Every structure is written in C-alpha cells, then in structure tokens.
Amino acid sequence: MNEDPVVQATGAVPDGTGPSPAADALSHAGALLQVRDVRKVYGEGHTEVVAVSDATMAVDEGEFVALLGPSGSGKTTLISIIGGLLSATSGTVRIGDVEVTGMSRRDLTRFRAERVGFVFQSANLVPFLTARENLLYVAGLVKTPRAAAKSRADQLLEELGLIGRAGNLPEQLSGGERQRVAIGRALMNDPDLVLVDEPTAALDTAMGRQVVELLRREIKARGKTGIMVTHDLRMVEYTDRVFEILDGELTHVEEPSTLGH
Amino acid sequence: MGLATVEMRRAKLRFGLLTIAVALLVFLILLLTTLSSALISSLVGALKGLDTQGLVYSTSSQDNIAASRLAPETVAAVAAVPGVAAASGIGTFTTSASISGVEGDLQAFGFTPDAPGAPTALSAGRLPANEAEVAVDGDAAIGDVVVIGSQSLEIVGLLRGAQFNALPTAYMTLPAYERAVTEINPGLPFVPVNAVAFTVAEGASLAEVAGAVSTSVVDVKAYSLDEAVASIPGIDSISQSFGILVGLTFIIGIVVIGFFFLILTVQKMRTFTLLRAIGSSSGGLARAVTLQIVVVVVLASAVALLLTLGALQGINTGIPVSIDPVTVTGTIAAVLIFSLLAGLLSIRRIVRIDPSAAVGSR
Ligand SMILES: Nc1ncnc2c1ncn2[C@@H]1O[C@H](COP(=O)(O)OP(=O)(O)OP(=O)(O)O)[C@@H](O)[C@H]1O
Numbered sequence: 084m085n086e087d088p089v090v091q092a093t094g095a096v097p098d099g100t101g102p103s104p105a106a107d108a109l110s111h112a113g114a115l116l117q118v119r120d121v122r123k124v125y126g127e128g129h130t131e132v133v134a135v136s137d138a139t140m141a142v143d144e145g146e147f148v149a150l151l152g153p154s155g156s157g158k159t160t161l162i163s164i165i166g167g168l169l170s171a172t173s174g175t176v177r178i179g180d181v182e183v184t185g186m187s188r189r190d191l192t193r194f195r196a197e198r199v200g201f202v203f204q205s206a207n208l209v210p211f212l213t214a215r216e217n218l219l220y221v222a223g224l225v226k227t228p229r230a231a232a233k234s235r236a237d238q239l240l241e242e243l244g245l246i247g248r249a250g251n252l253p254e255q256l257s258g259g260e261r262q263r264v265a266i267g268r269a270l271m272n273d274p275d276l277v278l279v280d281e282p283t284a285a286l287d288t289a290m291g292r293q294v295v296e297l298l299r300r301e302i303k304a305r306g307k308t309g310i311m312v313t314h315d316l317r318m319v320e321y322t323d324r325v326f327e328i329l330d331g332e333l334t335h336v337e338e339p340s341t342l343g344h
Numbered sequence: 345m346g347l348a349t350v351e352m353r354r355a356k357l358r359f360g361l362l363t364i365a366v367a368l369l370v371f372l373i374l375l376l377t378t379l380s381s382a383l384i385s386s387l388v389g390a391l392k393g394l395d396t397q398g399l400v401y402s403t404s405s406q407d408n409i410a411a412s413r414l415a416p417e418t419v420a421a422v423a424a425v426p427g428v429a430a431a432s433g434i435g436t437f438t439t440s441a442s443i444s445g446v447e448g449d450l451q452a453f454g455f456t457p458d459a460p461g462a463p464t465a466l467s468a469g470r471l472p473a474n475e476a477e478v479a480v481d482g483d484a485a486i487g488d489v490v491v492i493g494s495q496s497l498e499i500v501g502l503l504r505g506a507q508f509n510a511l512p513t514a515y516m517t518l519p520a521y522e523r524a525v526t527e528i529n530p531g532l533p534f535v536p537v538n539a540v541a542f543t544v545a546e547g548a549s550l551a552e553v554a555g556a557v558s559t560s561v562v563d564v565k566a567y568s569l570d571e572a573v574a575s576i577p578g579i580d581s582i583s584q585s586f587g588i589l590v591g592l593t594f595i596i597g598i599v600v601i602g603f604f605f606l607i608l609t610v611q612k613m614r615t616f617t618l619l620r621a622i623g624s625s626s627g628g629l630a631r632a633v634t635l636q637i638v639v640v641v642v643l644a645s646a647v648a649l650l651l652t653l654g655a656l657q658g659i660n661t662g663i664p665v666s667i668d669p670v671t672v673t674g675t676i677a678a679v680l681i682f683s684l685l686a687g688l689l690s691i692r693r694i695v696r697i698d699p700s701a702a703v704g705s706r
C-alpha cells in the first residue's frame with residue numbers, strides 16, 4: 084500500500100512529541116489513512132451545525148488509534164466520513180491510493196464491503212442470521228469462494244472464543260458476544276481499515292475491557308489499521324495513539340500509550 | 345447465501361400467516377371469476393355457441409330471443425336477401441321434461457343439422473341427426489333418454505357451456521321441436537321459430553347484410569351474433585356486479601400484500617440500514633424483498649388453486665362449473681405482477697436508506 088520509500092523509512096512510528104499536535108503527525112505523505120481539512124456542516128441557516136471543522140489527521144498502516152471526545156463532539160461524524168458512510172462538506176479522505184471523498188454512491192457501497200470493517204455501537208448484527216452466517220454474509224458481498232469464507236469465519240470465531248456459539252442467533256447471544264461477532268464480521272473481508280464506534284457503550288466495564296482487548300489483539304495480529312471512537316478514557320490504554328476532538332475540532336494528538344503495549 | 349430465503353426459514357410463522365392470508369384472497373378471486381364465468385356462460389352459452397354469423401329476431405322481441413316470434417316463411421325471406429349465404433330457423437322454449445329419469449325444467453332448442461344455428465360446444469358424442477335424437481348440456485350421459493311430452497329422444501351427444509337461462513338445455517331437430525311445442529299448445533295455427541340464423545356470402549359485410557335484412561324483411565331486426573349475445577337481458581348487470589366483486593377482492597389482495605411487505609420492510613429498517621452500511625447494495629436488498637414477494641404469491645396461489653378445486657368439488661352450484669386454465673393463469677399472473685408493483689413501496693424505502701444512520705444508532 085505504501086509506495087512512497089520515505090514512508091517505508093519512517094515506518095509506523097508516529098511523528099511528533101509531547102501533547103502538542105505536530106503538523107506532520109496530523110498529515111504525512113504515505114500514511115494509510117489521510118484526512119485533510121475535512122469539514123461537515125449539517126443543515127443550513129440558523130439550524131446550521133458544524134459537526135467537524137477542518138479535521139486533518141493521518142494514521143499509518145498497522146496502527147490502532149483512539150478518537151476521544153465528549154458526546155456531540157463529532158466523533159461519529161468523522162469516522163462515518165472516513166468509512167465512506169457520509170459525505171464531507173469539504174476536504175478529502177484518502178485510504179491507500181483511493182480517494183474516498185468524491186466516490187459515487189455505488190462505488191462507496193463496494194468500497195465499504197471490500198475495504199472497511201465496521202463495528203457499531205449496537206444493532207450490529209443481522210437478527211435473523213446466526214453468528215456464523217453474519218460473517219459469511221459479508222464474505223458473499225465480495226464474492227469470496229464459499230470454502231475459503233467458511234474456514235475464515237470458523238477461524239475468526241475460534242479466535243474470538245465464539246466457536247461454540249456459531250450457530251446462535253444474535254438474540255441468543257450476550258451483548259459482549261454480539262460485539263465479538265461484530266468484530267469478526269469487521270475483519271472477515273480482510274479490510275484495510277477497521278472503524279469502531281463506541282463498541283463498549285452497551286456493555287459493563289469488565290465486558291467492555293474484554294471486548295476492546297480482543298479487538299486490539301485481532302487488529303494487531305492481522306496487521307490491520309484501526310480507529311476506535313470512544314468517550315471513555317479507560318479504553319484509551321488499549322490504543323497506540325489518541326486523537327482528541329472537541330466541538331468538531333481535532334485538538335490533541337498523543338504519542339503511543341506506554342500502557343497499551 | 346440467500347438473505348431472503350434464510351429469513352423466511354427463520355420466520356416461518358410470520359411468512360406462513362402472510363401466505364395463508366394471500367392464499368385466501370387469491371382463492372376468493374379464483375372462485376368468483378370461475379363462478380361468474382360459469383353463471384354467464386349458463387345464461388348466454390347457448391346463443392354464443394350457435395354456429396352462425398347473425399340472428400334475426402322479430403322487431404317486437406326487445407332483443408330477447410325468447411320473446412321473438414317469427415312465421416316459418418321468414419326463413420325463406422331472409423335467405424332471399426342479397427348477401428345472405430344460408431338461413432335457417434331456430435326455435436326455443438322452456439318446458440318440463442325428464443332427463444335420464446329426473447323430472448325438471450328444460451330449455452329446448454330446435455335447429456336444422458348442418459345449417460346455420462346448430463350448436464357447437466360438443467364435449468362428447470355427436471349432434472342429433474334425426475328426429476329421435478338429442479344432444480344435452482346437463483346432468484346426463486350418452487345413451488340416456490330425454491322424455492318430452494310423448495317423445496323419447498335418445499341422448500347422442502353432450503355439450504358444455506351451451507346452457508340457456510341457466511337450465512339444462514336440449515338440442516333437437518326442428519321437427520322434434522315442433523312436435524314438442526304442438527303437444528303443449530295444440531291450438532297453434534303454426535309453430536313459430538324464435539330466430540333465423542344466417543351466414544353471409546363470402547366477401548359480404550355482416551353489418552351491411554344485417555342492415556339489408558332488417559330493411560327488406562318486414563317486422564324483423566337482424567343482429568350479428570356478438571350483438572345478440574351482448575343484448576341478452578340482465579347480462580350486463582350480472583357481469584358488472586361480478587366484475588366489481590372480483591375487482592374489489594383483487595385490489596384488497598394487492599393492498600394487503602403491498603402493505604404487509606411495507607410493514608415488514610419498515611420493521612427491518614435498522615437491519616437494512618446496517619446491511620447498507622456494511623456494503624450491501626440497495627439493488628441486492630430490493631431483490632431479496634422481490635424474491636420474498638414472488639415466493640409468497642406463488643405458494644399462496646398454489647394453495648388457492650387447491651382450495652378452489654376443493655370448493656368446486658364440494659359445493660353444488662346447480663350450473664355446470666369448470667375451471668378455465670387461461671383464466672386461472674391470468675388471474676395468478678395479474679396478482680403476481682401487481683404484488684410486485686405494490687412491493688415497489690418497500691423498495692422505495694430501501695433505496696432511500698441513508699447508510700450513515702447505522703453508525704451510533706441506539
Ligand atoms: N444528521 C444530523 N443532522 C444534524 N445534526 C447532526 C446530525 N448528526 C449529528 N449532528 C450534530 O453534529 C454534532 C456531532 O455529532 P456526532 O454524532 O458526530 O457526535 P459524537 O461525538 O459521535 O457524539 P456521541 O458521543 O454522543 O455519539 C452534534 O452536535 C450533533 O447534534
């Protein structure tokens with residue numbers, strides 16, 4: 084993905100030191116994900132809400148970062164734009180060699196199926212499909228051969244400790260188990276980017292920790308790049324870096340957490 | 345993996361109930377169309393099935409063959425009109441008779457074999473060739489006997505869809521018919537015919553020849569066969585009433601299917617939104633809904649067909665009823681097509697989904 088030799092040299096080590104955001108940490112050429120001057124305005128006139136204001140950030144391949152901010156700060160809006168779910172008012176999002184902003188609706192649908200894995204806060208699974216079928220369904224979207232899809236689904240379920248529950252419908256699973264199935268689903272198509280929106284919101288703290296830990300393990304084991312939205316500081320320790328957002332503005336970028344490793 | 349079929353397997357009760365509801369509606373539609381066409385055919389079948397191009401009634405008949413009276417000489421007068429190829433008298437009256445040993449009302453028709461006005465709707469056997477034979481549309485078998493007055497006529501043929509007045513109808517030669525009439529009305533100076541059936545010469549226009557007959561023969565009016573059938577008293581209102589019933593049932597059925605799938609779609613909006621967010625195309629989801637509609641309607645139609653066949657076995661309508669494959673296929677095809685159109689309501693909702701709504705939904 085990274086064709087620029089300079090990036091190869093810098094590797095996945097983020098630039099910048101200390102709490103102040105360094106310009107080249109926010110945006111450097113060759114990062115897997117590059118967000119540049121992204122702005123999102125909802126509504127018009129005096130109902131106008133600036134949800135994201137000129138956000139610029141970069142995430143390298145293999146990084147697992149947190150997007151931290153209070154409620155209403157624009158976290159969901161920003162990762163929706165990154166994942167091709169929502170169009171930006173202005174600015175660009177680039178994943179690898181693809182520019183997400185400016186794709187047609189149809190191309191975005193395919194892009195989401197092939198290159199992005201989503202874990203939403205809740206209502207993550209198709210209720211009439213079993214855990215295993217939820218994984219197999221997304222494999223079908225990108226026409227993965229049946230046998231390969233089956234073995235990959237079983238492997239993921241195994242790793243997520245769900246192999247005994249593979250035949251259960253979502254309603255027969257606990258909240259934590261459901262989020263683990265969603266993680267499996269997000270990883271199923273070997274995406275470039277895993278986007279996770281408050282995965283622990285519906286879970287108690289212990290269960291939340293367990294899920295995020297597993298999420299980190301899976302992302303790291305597969306060398307995936309992940310962004311996790313959270314407003315819970317305690318979850319930040321599982322990530323490499325933190326982007327903070329307040330009132331739509333990215334305010335703060337942190338070095339990789341020492342606890343997280 | 346078929347999303348549509350997996351869902352139906354997992355929600356058997358829901359889709360089963362829908363299928364039953366649709367099946368009952370399709371059953372009602374099939375039963376009504378079958379019965380209405382049976383009733384109409386038992387009222388007009390005799391005229392419709394006559395082997396003729398036109399019919400001549402007396403002017404005083406008010407378009408009703410049963411009220412028309414023509415002197416036997418009229419046949420020759422009609423035949424003499426330029427453009428008429430052949431003409432032949434038809435008599436008909438209602439009497440009581442015994443068919444295969446069962447007493448009851450009978451509509452008798454008198455005709456001339458191999459001349460205009462002979463019946464066509466033979467289902468078995470042959471038409472009568474002499475005064476001792478008869479063909480019947482009613483509850484009878486070949487070889488049975490129709491006793492009418494002093495005459496015993498042997499049934500040599502069976503007809504279908506050839507009834508008149510919704511009565512068992514017997515077709516006999518004119519001499520046998522005249523004898524039957526005379527026995528009941530001994531004082532008649534002559535036995536009138538009710539109509540003259542005529543065919544037109546090749547190249548002549550039926551409408552023009554009919555006009556010529558009406559003007560050049562005294563006190564008659566000539567009709568094409570279609571006009572004569574359409575003007576049978578009461579036919580209009582009967583077919584209209586049944587048309588309204590069938591139409592309403594049809595509309596109700598389509599609305600039920602359309603709204604049911606719309607409700608199912610709205611209930612599943614969160615799931616559809618999720619599916620769109622993780623990369624399913626709206627087209628794929630629309631196809632899933634379409635497939636479900638097709639499966640429900642096809643299953644329901646099969647059940648409805650069985651119910652209709654069963655009902656027609658079980659109920660005694662007093663008139664001959666048979667299922668017309670063309671009508672059945674047409675009805676089912678129409679239900680399917682309009683159901684799919686009603687399904688567009690759901691598909692519109694799916695196409696309008698904003699996939700970003702899946703993120704952070706509670
Ligand atoms: N569809 C929308 N129309 C109008 N305003 C919106 C819409 N979606 C979000 N907003 C507004 O944009 C701002 C950012 O919303 P967003 O959902 O991105 O916040 P968030 O950081 O994810 O919050 P939370 O932690 O509560 O999920 C909020 O002020 C919100 O009210």
Ligand SMILES: [Mg+2]
Nearest residue numbers: 158159160704
């Ligand atoms: Mg949010």
